[in-house]
Amino acid sequence: MEKVLTGIQPSGALTLGNYIGAIKQMLKYQDMYESYIFIADMHAITIPQDPIKLRENIRSLLAIYLASGVDPKKNTIFLQSENIYHANVSWILECLTPYGELGRMTQFKDKKEKNANFSAGLLTYPVLMASDILLYDVDFVPVGKDQKQHVELARNIAERVNKKYGEIFKVPLPLIPHDGAKICDLVDPTRKMSKSSDNPKGVIYLLDDEKTIRKKIMSATTDSEMRVVYDMENKPGISNLINIYTSLSNLTIKDVEEKYKDSNYGTFKNDVADLVVSVLTPIQEKYYKLLESAELDKILDAGIEKTTSIAKEKYELLKEKVGLYR
Numbered sequence: 001m002e003k004v005l006t007g008i009q010p011s012g013a014l015t016l017g018n019y020i021g022a023i024k025q026m027l028k029y030q031d032m033y034e035s036y037i038f039i040a041d042m043h044a045i046t047i048p049q050d051p052i053k054l055r056e057n058i059r060s061l062l063a064i065y066l067a068s069g070v071d072p073k074k075n076t077i078f079l080q081s082e083n084i085y086h087a088n089v090s091w092i093l094e095c096l097t098p099y100g101e102l103g104r105m106t107q108f109k110d111k112k113e114k115n116a117n118f119s120a121g122l123l124t125y126p127v128l129m130a131s132d133i134l135l136y137d138v139d140f141v142p143v144g145k146d147q148k149q150h151v152e153l154a155r156n157i158a159e160r161v162n163k164k165y166g167e168i169f170k171v172p173l174p175l176i177p178h179d180g181a182k183i184c185d186l187v188d189p190t191r192k193m194s195k196s197s198d199n200p201k202g203v204i205y206l207l208d209d210e211k212t213i214r215k216k217i218m219s220a221t222t223d224s225e226m227r228v229v230y231d232m233e234n235k236p237g238i239s240n241l242i243n244i245y246t247s248l249s250n251l252t253i254k255d256v257e258e259k260y261k262d263s264n265y266g267t268f269k270n271d272v273a274d275l276v277v278s279v280l281t282p283i284q285e286k287y288y289k290l291l292e293s294a295e296l297d298k299i300l301d302a303g304i305e306k307t308t309s310i311a312k313e314k315y316e317l318l319k320e321k322v323g324l325y326r
């Protein structure tokens, strides 16, 4: 069976962008492929984190996965930092990756602007991500558009290493969702909706209460045209709301344009808010029940056991190929 792997950083409260770009894909692919899902906690520390908050976020992310419908019977779910082979493989791959290639990554360039004294880990972050992916010989990596460049880097690394040392890694493909590849900020719809945004009004958090969700959507930036028409360039605000609507319903962009052709923005926004609330409310109810459950630890225990043995084998092979043995 073909394999998929993906992960999310526990670097803050999850957003609707994470749900549409990543979690919805997990739900789809868990029935089609052998699936590995993890909590990218080592990626989270590439920028400063409060230790107590980070630990809470790790548990919270796992509960969000489960509450959203990620089924522990269908997926291997694990915590990245518990599998020591990710960092070990990453080190070898770092030594096989040109510095210049990492400096060109868009996300690195953006994040270093925001973090004075940014860490060396911020630069090498995509290599750790390549290691996450390549350890498991996966066929596909479902991610939002912002992570596509990193998956492409993982492909390049795999190809380069295979060429130099013989077939070690499978070369994976990114899977990017159709309309939900990039959900944008509600206040500034030219920017990605992000966990680390400094204006919470533009971001729908998965745990926002109904009133807050409605308020944020009703006050989302739009334009003065009053036509529900998709045009990302000239009408980014309304196009973003259309993307949210189509991603959470079975409708296409054309269907939505047709449905709202005689409506004003208020009516459309109200329906978007209803839909978002109807998706998030049941997730939130399950989430709060799961958070205290001992099930969470059992799931991670099973996940680490399985992934450690797979990853160890790949690490040993890589070590041998590069000459790290006596």
Ligand code: TYM
Binding pocket: 005, 006, 007, 008, 009, 010, 016, 017, 018, 019, 020, 021, 022, 040, 043, 128, 129, 132, 133, 141, 142, 143, 144, 145, 146, 147, 180, 181, 182, 183, 184, 192, 193, 194
């Ligand atoms: P992270 O935690 O930033 O985001 C998790 C997932 O959510 C997607 N995403 C979005 N999709 C659509 N619209 C948005 N506004 C939006 N914001 C985030 C991201 O594309 C991602 O799929 N480096 C990764 C985590 C990671 C990983 C991996 C992923 C580490 N190793 C290996 C896949 C495979 C990250 O920081 O994602």
